[in-house]
Amino acid sequence: MRFKRVLQEHLKFILEKEELEILPRGFQSIGSIMILKLDKRLLEKKILIGEACFKIYPYIKSIYLNLGIIKGQMRQPERIEFLMGVDQPIIIHKEHEVKYKLDITKIMFSKGNLKERKFLTTFVKPGEILVDMFAGIGYFSLPIAKHTKVAKIYSIELNPVSFHYLKENIILNHLENKIIPINGDCKVEVRKLSEAGIKADRIVMGVFPAPIEYIEDALTLTKEEGTTIHFEGVVDKYNYVDLFNTFSTIANNNGYLSNLTSERFVKSYGPNLAHVVLDIFVVKNKNHRSINFDI
Numbered sequence: 218m219r220f221k222r223v224l225q226e227h228l229k230f231i232l233e234k235e236e237l238e239i240l241p242r243g244f245q246s247i248g249s250i251m252i253l254k255l256d257k258r259l260l261e262k263k264i265l266i267g268e269a270c271f272k273i274y275p276y277i278k279s280i281y282l283n284l285g286i287i288k289g290q291m292r293q294p295e296r297i298e299f300l301m302g303v304d305q306p307i308i309i310h311k312e313h314e315v316k317y318k319l320d321i322t323k324i325m326f327s328k329g330n331l332k333e334r335k336f337l338t339t340f341v342k343p344g345e346i347l348v349d350m351f352a353g354i355g356y357f358s359l360p361i362a363k364h365t366k367v368a369k370i371y372s373i374e375l376n377p378v379s380f381h382y383l384k385e386n387i388i389l390n391h392l393e394n395k396i397i398p399i400n401g402d403c404k405v406e407v408r409k410l411s412e413a414g415i416k417a418d419r420i421v422m423g424v425f426p427a428p429i430e431y432i433e434d435a436l437t438l439t440k441e442e443g444t445t446i447h448f449e450g451v452v453d454k455y456n457y458v459d460l461f462n463t464f465s466t467i468a469n470n471n472g473y474l475s476n477l478t479s480e481r482f483v484k485s486y487g488p489n490l491a492h493v494v495l496d497i498f499v500v501k502n503k504n505h506r507s508i509n510f511d512i
């Protein structure tokens with residue numbers, strides 16, 4: 218809200234009263250890049266607004282306009298257009314001693330997940346085998362590989378652009394000996410890992426709205442002594458239990474017991490929705506008997 222007030226102050230003699238009212242309340246930034254989302258009634262005034270932003274934040278070198286949404290399963294920005302300043306959308310963002318190279322016009326980077334990117338590393342014990350099923354450019358794989366004594370991370374990513382940056386980021390951070398990047402659909406790739414005899418101590422399932430249709434596949438990587446799954450989802454603000462129940466039912470039907478060991482609120486996702494992470498311990502149910510309905 219402070220941004221809107223300061224912007225209104227700068228533009229009070231330039232924009233109409235109604236235009237001042239619909240100025241954005243905030244913006245996204247990554248390094249020296251500002252990404253602005255403007256009401257379409259303000260698009261004619263975008264240069265004036267951009268100039269005011271440069272005055273308010275002298276550290277900003279480039280401004281891009283977000284003219285769409287983050288779209289689909291691959292979480293790609295629909296339309297990000299250069300507005301003014303330096304047109305250099307490929308950047309190296311440093312966070313938590315990790316370098317993330319990405320093209321901001323093609324790939325999302327959510328600053329709201331910063332705490333989670335750091336926090337996840339605190340779970341990982343020396344020698345663990347990890348599978349990151351929705352690796353993106355290495356959002357979780359890179360900090361875990363950098364800050365823990367993990368033995369191996371299998372990082373699976375479907376989108377070829379994200380996969381390209383995942384590979385670059387592994388090299389940029391000198392983590393080639395810890396991360397194995399795999400390009401493909403994790404539904405297929407997880408099964409291949411499991412057929413090759415790979416078992417995971419930990420699985421990261423970080424994609425929206427919640428990777429429910431991938432639970433069955435993830436379970437095939439469960440170790441004899443159990444596996445922890447970090448399961449993301451968007452839920453009704455005060456009800457993550459339904460999401461856990463869904464997980465637990467699928468696990469049960471497949472012969473696994475699951476225990477919700479902890480959960481976290483990551484960020485707000487609209488008025489009543491929240492992005493949460495559930496930490497779930499799964500282990501094979503030795504008493505489970507599968508029933509075949511052969512006729």
Ligand SMILES: C[S@@+](CC[C@H](N)C(=O)[O-])C[C@H]1O[C@@H](n2cnc3c(N)ncnc32)[C@H](O)[C@@H]1O
Nearest residue numbers: 290291292330351353356374375376402403423
């Ligand atoms: C954007 S990341 C989310 C990372 C993290 N949750 C965050 O918010 O920082 C999710 C990634 O999963 C990838 N993805 C979606 N479906 C996939 C699938 N079936 N197999 C592998 N990767 C997939 C997308 O391309 C995307 O890069």
